[in-house]
Amino acid sequence: MDHYDVTKEQLDLAAAALGLDLVGVVSARRLDELEPVLRRYYDEQRDSGFEHPFSELRLDPRALMPAVQTAIAIALPYHTASESLRHPTGRRHGAVSVYAQRTDYHRVLKDVLSRFSALLETCAARPAQFLPCVDTSPLVDRAYATAAGLGAIGKSGMLITKTYGTYVFLGVLLTDLRVEGADALHGALPWGTEVCGTCDLCLTACPTGALIAPYTLDAKRCLSYITQEHGIVPPEFRASLGRRVWGCDTCQTVCPRNEDRAAPSTFGPPVTPLAYPDLLEILTLSNRALMKRIGHTAAAWRGPAIWRRNAIVALGNARSVEAIPVLVTYLAHARPELRAMSAWALAQIDPEATRTVVRQAYDVETDEGARCEMAWAREAPDAKG
Ligand code: B12
Incomplete structure (x- = not known):
């Protein structure tokens, strides 16, 4: 076994020491079979803008780390049995996607991967190179998780694991170590692996039709993206947002592969006010104060304004009469998208009672987008013109 730096047994022991039960290895190579999928994603402009632009870095780990020999993929479960995915009943409460309710997974996975690196370096008994990749690297995480045998891609585009369904975060550790098993079974990505059968619940349940075909997401229609993209929410997505304040779990909640797949979480205790925030x-x-509350989660990277915007839309959708006074103050907020969305929300809640105040806001509004959202107050039958 001396042509490996790390044997399979050593890898398993190191993983077990860190409590990792989903670990796979694959020799680092260009994922040629990913290229057409990735190209089509960008060519058809289905990309969200949050991922890296198309480049060789997305396809070949050697472009990121020239000496790389092995990609080690891990999946960490994050959905616990005690959590409920149902929507809150009170009108004041929004919903935050399960993935963002706890300690930011980037932090947790990077920490695990760095401890993993230290253990593997000890096994190899030589200095080694490591590059931990979690979400923000150019690598397509799901592609490596699939190639390393951690699961199969479902029609929702999610990686589905046997043990925990889709509720896993993915990380990839690139290393110049040669790890036993990396060259074993995983040749081409098992695209053909039929994990969904005839089921297409995720496609039919997606509130915006973002899953335009099996395995094909239009990221710009995905509500997860809509909750993260700055600006005025396009009209066609407002009602679909419901009370979502961050992220969307619909394609996961309906997935039969997620039944009874809850797992003990390594992500700390749930932060209850964050699951269904006021x-x-x-x-x-x-x-x-808002950042203090959400700053440790993966839902804070776009700043506080986007939380406020989503809360405004959610209150509009909830027809929350008690929100009217606060929404009226937002008609004069410094950010045009918050003024705009407040005018929209007030129209949903009680246009008659709020028409005058929105019309006054319209009269002094300088932003074109916000003016459009306020125009309804002018166009009312009793408007003076
Ligand atoms: C940008 C991004 C987003 C964008 C765009 C989503 C997208 N295109 O998937 C938005 C904001 C919408 C988003 C949403 C979500 N995301 Co996101 N996102 C990413 C990110 C940073 C890049 C994705 C990317 O490059 N897409 C390009 C496309 C081509 O690749 P892909 O989406 O991974 O597609 C794969 C499959 O769909 C499949 N595939 C594509 N075409 C075809 C065709 C056939 C025939 C077959 C069989 C397969 C197949 O192959 C691709 C490669 O494996 C990754 C992290 C990373 N660096 O990879 C996380 C990542 C994909 N996101 C993740 C999560 C958790 C989510 C959400 C669940 C969050 C939420 N609850 O709101 C949703 C899920 C939405 C969904 N159904 O995909 C996890 C997924 C974990 C898992 N089990 O799969 C990742 C891997 C982050 C991580 N490291 O854990 N995300």
């Missing part, structure tokens, strides 16, 4: 509080807390 929407009015989101609008009344200071920026600093």
Whole structure:
């Protein structure tokens, strides 16, 4: 076994020491079979803009780390049995996607991968190179998880694992170590692996039709993207957002592969107010206080304004009469998209009672987008013109 730096047994022991039960290895190579999938994604402009632009870095780990020999993929489960994915019943409460309710997974996985690196270096008994990749690297995480045998891609585009369904975060550790098993079974990506059968619940349940075909997501229609993209929410997506404040779990909640797949979480105790946050509080807390509440999660990277915007839309969708006074103050907010969305929300809640105040806001509004959202107050039958 001396042509390996790390044997299969050593790898398994190191993984077990870290509590990792989903670990796979694959020799680092260009994923040629991913190229047409990736090209089509960008060519058809289905990309969200959050991923790296198309380049060789997305296809070949050697472009990221010239000496790389092995890609080690890990999957960490994050959905616990005690959690409920149902929508809150009170009108004041929004919903945050399960993945963002706890400690930011980037932090947790990077920490695990760095401890993994240290253990593997000890096994190899030589200095080694490591590059931990979690989400933000150019690598297509799901492609490596699949190639390393951790699961199969479902029609939702999600990687589905046997043990935990789709509720896993993915990480890839690139290393110049030669690890036993990397060259074993995984040749081409098992695209053909039939994990969904005739089931297409995710496609039919997606509130915006973002899953335009099996395995084909239009990221710009995905509500997860809509909750993260700055600006005025396009009209066609507002009602579909419901009370989502961050992320969307619909394609996962309906997936039969997620039944009874809850797992003990390595991500710390749930932060209850974050699961179903108080929407009015989101609008009344200071920026600093709001960031203090969400800053440790994966839902904070776009800043506090986007939380406020989503809370405004959610209150509009909830027809929350008690939100009217706060929404009226947002008609004069410094950010045009918040003024705009407040005008929209007030129209949903009680246009008659709020017409005058929105019309006054319209009269002094300078932003074109916000003016459009306020125009309904002018166009009313009793408007003076
Ligand atoms: C940008 C991004 C987004 C964007 C765009 C999503 C997208 N295109 O998937 C938005 C904001 C919408 C998003 C949403 C979500 N995301 Co995201 N996202 C990413 C990111 C950073 C890049 C994705 C990317 O490059 N897409 C390009 C396309 C081509 O690749 P892909 O989406 O991975 O597609 C794969 C499959 O769909 C499949 N595939 C594509 N075409 C075909 C065709 C056939 C025939 C077959 C069989 C397969 C197949 O192959 C691709 C490669 O494996 C990755 C991290 C990373 N660096 O990879 C996380 C990542 C994909 N996201 C993740 C998560 C958790 C989510 C959400 C569940 C969050 C939420 N609850 O709101 C949703 C899920 C939405 C969905 N159904 O995919 C996880 C997925 C874990 C898993 N079990 O699969 C990742 C891997 C982050 C991580 N490291 O854990 N995300």
